[in-house]
Amino acid sequence: MPLPNRWLTSLLVTYGGEALIVDCGDGAQIALKAHGSHPKDIGYILITHLHADHVAGLPGILLSISNAGRTEPVQLYGPSGLRALVRGLSILLPDLAFPLEIIEWTDKEHRVQAMGLEITAFGVDHRVPCYGYSFHLPRRPAFDVEKALALGVDRTYWRILQRGESVCVDGRRILPEQVLGAPRKGLRWVYTTDTRPTTSILLNALGADLFVCEGMYGDEDKVDKAREHKHMTFGEAVALAKAAQVKALWLTHFSPSMPNPEEYEPALVEAFPAAKVGVDGMSCTLRYDS
Amino acid sequence: MPLPNRWLTSLLVTYGGEALIVDCGDGAQIALKAHGSHPKDIGYILITHLHADHVAGLPGILLSISNAGRTEPVQLYGPSGLRALVRGLSILLPDLAFPLEIIEWTDKEHRVQAMGLEITAFGVDHRVPCYGYSFHLPRRPAFDVEKALALGVDRTYWRILQRGESVCVDGRRILPEQVLGAPRKGLRWVYTTDTRPTTSILLNALGADLFVCEGMYGDEDKVDKAREHKHMTFGEAVALAKAAQVKALWLTHFSPSMPNPEEYEPALVEAFPAAKVGVDGMSCTLRYDS
Numbered sequence: 001m002p003l004p005n006r007w008l009t010s011l012l013v014t015y016g017g018e019a020l021i022v023d024c025g026d027g028a029q030i031a032l033k034a035h036g037s038h039p040k041d042i043g044y045i046l047i048t049h050l051h052a053d054h055v056a057g058l059p060g061i062l063l064s065i066s067n068a069g070r071t072e073p074v075q076l077y078g079p080s081g082l083r084a085l086v087r088g089l090s091i092l093l094p095d096l097a098f099p100l101e102i103i104e105w106t107d108k109e110h111r112v113q114a115m116g117l118e119i120t121a122f123g124v125d126h127r128v129p130c131y132g133y134s135f136h137l138p139r140r141p142a143f144d145v146e147k148a149l150a151l152g153v154d155r156t157y158w159r160i161l162q163r164g165e166s167v168c169v170d171g172r173r174i175l176p177e178q179v180l181g182a183p184r185k186g187l188r189w190v191y192t193t194d195t196r197p198t199t200s201i202l203l204n205a206l207g208a209d210l211f212v213c214e215g216m217y218g219d220e221d222k223v224d225k226a227r228e229h230k231h232m233t234f235g236e237a238v239a240l241a242k243a244a245q246v247k248a249l250w251l252t253h254f255s256p257s258m259p260n261p262e263e264y265e266p267a268l269v270e271a272f273p274a275a276k277v278g279v280d281g282m283s284c285t286l287r288y289d290s
Numbered sequence: 291m292p293l294p295n296r297w298l299t300s301l302l303v304t305y306g307g308e309a310l311i312v313d314c315g316d317g318a319q320i321a322l323k324a325h326g327s328h329p330k331d332i333g334y335i336l337i338t339h340l341h342a343d344h345v346a347g348l349p350g351i352l353l354s355i356s357n358a359g360r361t362e363p364v365q366l367y368g369p370s371g372l373r374a375l376v377r378g379l380s381i382l383l384p385d386l387a388f389p390l391e392i393i394e395w396t397d398k399e400h401r402v403q404a405m406g407l408e409i410t411a412f413g414v415d416h417r418v419p420c421y422g423y424s425f426h427l428p429r430r431p432a433f434d435v436e437k438a439l440a441l442g443v444d445r446t447y448w449r450i451l452q453r454g455e456s457v458c459v460d461g462r463r464i465l466p467e468q469v470l471g472a473p474r475k476g477l478r479w480v481y482t483t484d485t486r487p488t489t490s491i492l493l494n495a496l497g498a499d500l501f502v503c504e505g506m507y508g509d510e511d512k513v514d515k516a517r518e519h520k521h522m523t524f525g526e527a528v529a530l531a532k533a534a535q536v537k538a539l540w541l542t543h544f545s546p547s548m549p550n551p552e553e554y555e556p557a558l559v560e561a562f563p564a565a566k567v568g569v570d571g572m573s574c575t576l577r578y579d580s
Contacts, residue, residue: 001357002350004324007317026350027317034294052349052382059346060292060316067291067546081381088378091371092342256357 047078132192218264337368422482
């Protein structure tokens with residue numbers, strides 16, 4: 001349930017001039033615009049599960065993308081039932097300016113490539129089929145200019161080699177590994193909500209640069225309620241973050257019974273110093289290690 | 291399309307501890323809560339037409355009423371297609387705490403009684419079937435205490451007589467008209483959006499205490515656009531208000547191409563002094579003439 005200053009959980013990811021969102025509850029189009037997103041750039045919508053607070057804003061988002069003039073396809077991913085839901089909403093979506101492609105998850109894990117990211121959808125543990133999402137932005141190996149010059153490879157070929165393709169220079173075949181350094185660590189972030197702690201979350205969050213996780217209850221006395229409703233306490237999210245050795249933890253998706261989740265932040269930060277209690281509009285830019 | 295500080299058009303009517311809403315676009319549940327409504331009191335939802343900006347917030351509204359603990363029925367009224375839309379949304383509405391009764395309008399005019407109000411749904415002129423709503427709160431005639439005393443009618447019977455029922459006092463039948471004064475003017479307000487000016491609006495708005503009307507374009511040069519998209523300019527709304535001799539006019543449902551509709555307020559007020567350019571959260575209490 002949204003509160004006036006705390007809207008429903010939604011994640012916007014922008015990279016290379018493109019954007020994707022994960023989940024869109026009621027009013028998500030308003031929140032996204034208020035926080036400066038460009039609806040036209042949104043080419044991918046990932047749904048965790050088919051509960052209204054995660055998907056009821058879909059017509060608004062789709063119309064907002066359409067009204068912004070997007071004509072390139074939009075891919076919509078989510079659990080089984082998503083296609084039927086969109087069909088049920090069709091009276092509200094008569095003239096989208098773009099082709100809408102719907103892909104339903106059915107297995108425990110799915111991988112897709114989008115926006116230069118490797119995206120993994122992994123099953124989690126909620127009352128209905130629900131997926132977490134892990135995003136990996138790979139980093140190309142460094143290009144060794146000295147090696148390239150020593151091999152007599154002209155600057156025009158460098159981009160091709162860095163892309164991982166071989167080139168032919170004066171009749172010689174030059175392979176990428178001849179001019180590239182060691183593999184480099186990319187960036188990885190994980191978003192998971194509406195779930196109990198699971199091994200799938202742990203494995204996907206291992207070493208992540210940012211782990212955005214639900215934290216339904218700040219009060220650890222509510223762990224029974226968390227078990228019953230298939231959610232997590234702050235402590236359970238911290239335990240996952242610690243086990244996965246993530247670099248940063250953001251909690252979100254708070255119970256409406258907890259109007260001031262920031263009250264729990266001191267205890268949270270004591271338990272996991274790189275943790276934050278989420279607020280609407282919270283954002284960060286992840287950067288490669290130097 | 292909503293803007294960050296201008297959400298989608300929705301009207302909340304409260305009377306006698308009950309509430310109804312007309313239209314609920316994306317995020318309406320958040321706006322309603324922000325403006326102090328109690329979702330549990332909402333027993334009637336009236337939809338003007340099945341465009342997303344007027345109905346996509348329905349799952350959120352229904353869940354918000356349900357989460358607030360309402361168990362009494364909620365009646366949902368609107369044009370044909372509403373039942374199919376709610377069926378299409380059913381995956382999002384698995385466990386409502388109250389019975390939801392859906393009534394589809396099919397004729398040019400329908401009348402219902404709700405919350406002590408006489409409500410008229412009247413067909414207007416948009417690209418899809420669309421209804422305006424007129425609300426009438428009747429006022430009982432004044433009770434003439436002196437006449438009652440002269441007739442020897444005890445105070446215990448006064449309420450019954452004022453309700454319009456006759457009573458038996460010491461074997462004599464006393465009729466309401468023996469103790470009631472002349473009929474008194476009640477209150478009437480009208481809400482209409484997404485339409486060209488129509489005779490149905492004029493007839494329903496005649497003498498209304500408040501006329502809430504769409505005003506898509508402040509610029510009268512856009513009258514062709516208004517005709518094409520089946521909307522109105524401010525001037526067209528004023529012409530209706532003048533012809534219907536309404537006591538107050540509020541304009542709403544502005545085009546996103548007009549980010550500052552208040553720029554047109556001076557000209558509007560010059561044309562119709564009892565007119566206002568609507569803003570989010572605008573409200574008033576209508577009272578009977580003294």
